[in-house]
Amino acid sequence: MVEIEAQPDAAPTQMATRGVPLNVAGVATRTAPTDLSVEQPELVFDCREIGVRYNGVRALRDVNLQIRRNAVTALIGPSGCGKSTFLRCLNRMNDLIPGAEVDGVCLYHDEDLYGPNIDAIEVRKRIGMVFQKPNPFPKSIYDNIAFGPRVVGLKDHLDDRIEEALRRAALWDEVKDRLKEGALSLSGGQQQRLCIARALAVEPDVILMDEPCSALDPISTAAIEDLMTSLKTDYTVVIVTHNMQQAARVADTTAFFSTDQGETGTRCGVLIEVAATEKIFTKPENERTEAYVTGRFG
Amino acid sequence: MNAANRTASTAAANAVASSLVGRRQRSVGARLFLFYLVFSTGFGLVALAVLLGTILVDGLPFLDLTLLTGAPSSNPGMAGARPAILASIMVAIVLVATALPLAVATGVYLEEFAPRDRWWIRLIELNIQNLAAIPSIIFGILGLAFLVRGLGLGPVLLAGALILGLQMLPTVIIAAREALRAVPASVRQGGMALGATRLQVVWREVLPAAIPGIATGSILGLSRAVGETAPLLMVGAATFVSYNPGLLTQYTVLPILIYQWMRLPQADFQGLAAAAIIVLLALLIAMNGFAIWMRNRHERKW
Numbered sequence: 001m002v003e004i005e006a007q008p009d010a011a012p013t014q015m016a017t018r019g020v021p022l023n024v025a026g027v028a029t030r031t032a033p034t035d036l037s038v039e040q041p042e043l044v045f046d047c048r049e050i051g052v053r054y055n056g057v058r059a060l061r062d063v064n065l066q067i068r069r070n071a072v073t074a075l076i077g078p079s080g081c082g083k084s085t086f087l088r089c090l091n092r093m094n095d096l097i098p099g100a101e102v103d104g105v106c107l108y109h110d111e112d113l114y115g116p117n118i119d120a121i122e123v124r125k126r127i128g129m130v131f132q133k134p135n136p137f138p139k140s141i142y143d144n145i146a147f148g149p150r151v152v153g154l155k156d157h158l159d160d161r162i163e164e165a166l167r168r169a170a171l172w173d174e175v176k177d178r179l180k181e182g183a184l185s186l187s188g189g190q191q192q193r194l195c196i197a198r199a200l201a202v203e204p205d206v207i208l209m210d211e212p213c214s215a216l217d218p219i220s221t222a223a224i225e226d227l228m229t230s231l232k233t234d235y236t237v238v239i240v241t242h243n244m245q246q247a248a249r250v251a252d253t254t255a256f257f258s259t260d261q262g263e264t265g266t267r268c269g270v271l272i273e274v275a276a277t278e279k280i281f282t283k284p285e286n287e288r289t290e291a292y293v294t295g296r297f298g
Numbered sequence: 299m300n301a302a303n304r305t306a307s308t309a310a311a312n313a314v315a316s317s318l319v320g321r322r323q324r325s326v327g328a329r330l331f332l333f334y335l336v337f338s339t340g341f342g343l344v345a346l347a348v349l350l351g352t353i354l355v356d357g358l359p360f361l362d363l364t365l366l367t368g369a370p371s372s373n374p375g376m377a378g379a380r381p382a383i384l385a386s387i388m389v390a391i392v393l394v395a396t397a398l399p400l401a402v403a404t405g406v407y408l409e410e411f412a413p414r415d416r417w418w419i420r421l422i423e424l425n426i427q428n429l430a431a432i433p434s435i436i437f438g439i440l441g442l443a444f445l446v447r448g449l450g451l452g453p454v455l456l457a458g459a460l461i462l463g464l465q466m467l468p469t470v471i472i473a474a475r476e477a478l479r480a481v482p483a484s485v486r487q488g489g490m491a492l493g494a495t496r497l498q499v500v501w502r503e504v505l506p507a508a509i510p511g512i513a514t515g516s517i518l519g520l521s522r523a524v525g526e527t528a529p530l531l532m533v534g535a536a537t538f539v540s541y542n543p544g545l546l547t548q549y550t551v552l553p554i555l556i557y558q559w560m561r562l563p564q565a566d567f568q569g570l571a572a573a574a575i576i577v578l579l580a581l582l583i584a585m586n587g588f589a590i591w592m593r594n595r596h597e598r599k600w
Contacts, residue, residue: 091491093487093490093491096486096487096490121493121494121495122493124490124491124492124493125492125493128491128492129491131484131487131488131491135482135484135485135487135488137485137489137503137507138507139506147489147492147494147503148492148493150502151489151493151494151495151502152492152493152494195488199491199492
């Protein structure tokens with residue numbers, strides 16, 4: 001899954017394929033692919049000055065954040081700090097919210113997600129999403145996974161594809177004998193893993209998870225956390241979580257969001273600090289981060 | 299545990315129990331309200347039972363094979379309702395083939411695709427609400443002016459069925475929209491997040507999930523249309539039709555035949571009318587039963 005291909009002549013209006021090499025300075029020169037084992041994996045997202053307004057009211061501003069390949073990036077922060085809003089910018093799910101406007105530049109493999117010729121549908125095929133509350137479709141387990149491949153046109157070897165997705169989501173052994181049964185008969189944790197499998201079945205590059213464990217019991221949560229760790233070998237994972245221990249357990253990089261008084265006096269989400277997870281939790285540079293991770297605020 | 303202890307704990311239990319018993323005393327107002335609720339429910343049930351009872355007593359002696367297979371006749375002993383039963387069934391089929399798909403498609407567009415903030419969408423929505431409240435006789439006048447005379451269809455079954463369809467539209471549109479609205483937004487988001495287009499999500503997920511609700515609403519609207527009389531009187535449903543109806547022939551439907559028989563002087567026709575009511579009720583109950591079966595079969599929990 002980590003094949004690298006150089007596309008030096010890729011037209012800027014086309015979506016870059018997975019694996020376009022890191023463009024260090026954000027300039028138009030592209031270098032040959034480098035070995036991934038060196039310390040800095042390539043950039044998947046390079047967000048510059050990202051902000052969001054809902055019906056003209058600013059909810060998030062000036063987020064500069066880089067997200068690297070084959071890593072788990074966690075977004076933490078108090079309620080209303082805009083972390084979920086930011087996550088939805090990354091696969092243009094904000095498009096679906098009437099009145100939501102995104103500004104700034106969000107580069108995905110060097111291509112602006114909000115560029116004029118970008119097809120949001122195409123973006124969401126590459127960048128999958130798992131929601132806070134498990135939301136399987138009211139149909140069989142098999143048809144849930146098959147939905148994505150069917151709509152994006154990956155119809156060959158559907159059975160294999162479905163088995164593969166369920167295996168990757170660590171659900172295959174539990175459901176292999178009941179694929180035709182309704183997905184809503186599964187437990188909450190199984191439903192969430194089904195939703196992850198469903199996202200994997202369309203062969204995305206990135207998986208976004210919006211508080212995927214907040215509706216689950218501790219055992220299911222542990223299962224999903226294990227899953228995140230195994231998924232990062234093939235995918236890039238971005239997770240929003242309320243649970244700091246969870247971020248500490250699974251994330252390689254952690255970004256702390258909080259709120260500021262906005263332009264019009266309303267509270268507005270900002271990115272305070274982003275660093276390696278260990279650093280955020282042990283030696284944060286910003287005192288607001290420190291106050292939050294030590295439990296004095298939030 | 300020794301005896302003293304047991305006594306003490308029993309006493310404590312009694313104290314708790316008695317304090318709870320005390321709360322069972324309802325206030326006079328609460329009792330009156332409850333009585334009113336039970337009385338209202340009972341009133342409807344009793345009225346319905348009396349109505350059904352009278353019809354069964356009057357109609358059952360006349361409910362025989364002749365009623366189902368015979369044609370109308372001036373001789374009550376030979377009169378039957380076959381042409382009317384067939385016409386009612388044909389009307390239902392025309393409604394299912396024309397008004398139903400139109401109404402469901404309208405509901406899907408308005409609920410899933412229409413830009414809600416546009417004035418013309420609001421105007422359409424407002425008009426649909428109002429259309430549901432228009433007296434059925436007005437639809438009859440429209441049918442007479444537009445279909446029977448304007449298009450020159452004449453007083454044929456198709457014209458009657460189409461006007462009933464028009465009358466049924468708003469009911470089914472509203473039912474379809476409500477059924478679609480009951481599908482959680484998370485289903486749509488989940489589909490969109492997989493790279494599906496809005497159309498794919500609606501067609502493959504939202505609409506199938508809404509089908510039980512749409513079916514229930516549709517069949518209720520259909521039942522109402524099949525039991526309707528007034529607009530058909532306006533568009534020229536005949537009262538005496540002794541041949542099997544076709545789409546483009548004169549026709550009579552069950553409610554109109556019942557109306558006709560009730561007006562005849564011979565006492566036996568009153569009994570025949572009651573028997574025809576039983577047939578109509580059976581038809582409608584069968585349709586509603588189908589709706590309930592359909593809903594239970596596809597029932598989903600979110």
